[in-house]
Amino acid sequence: MIDGKIALGTHNYLELPAMSRSQCEAAIDKGAQITEATLQAGCNCLGFGEMGIGNSSASVLLMSATCQSNE
Numbered sequence: 001m002i003d004g005k006i007a008l009g010t011h012n013y014l015e016l017p018a019m020s021r022s023q024c025e026a027a028i029d030k031g032a033q034i035t036e037a038t039l040q041a042g043c044n045c046l047g048f049g050e051m052g053i054g055n056s057s058a059s060v061l062l063m064s065a066t067c068q069s070n071e
Helices: 021-040 055-067
Strands: none
Touching: none
16 A cells, blocks of 8 residues: 555545645546556556545455465
8 A cells, every 4th residue: 555645635626625635636646657667567467446435445356366465
C-alpha cells in the first residue's frame, strides 16, 4: 500500500468542482512518480485502487488472481 493522499477527500461536485486544478495535477504527478519508482525497482505489474468506495479491494483481488497468489 502506498499513501499518495493529496487532500482530505473531495468536494460535492454539485456545489463546486470536486478537486482544484492544482489538486488534480498533483494527483497525476504523484501517480506518475510512484509508477516510475516502482518500474525502476523492477516491478512489471501494477494494480491501482483508491480508498473510499471499495476499488482497493477489487484491485487486490485482481492482482492476487493475476499473480496467482494465495495471500
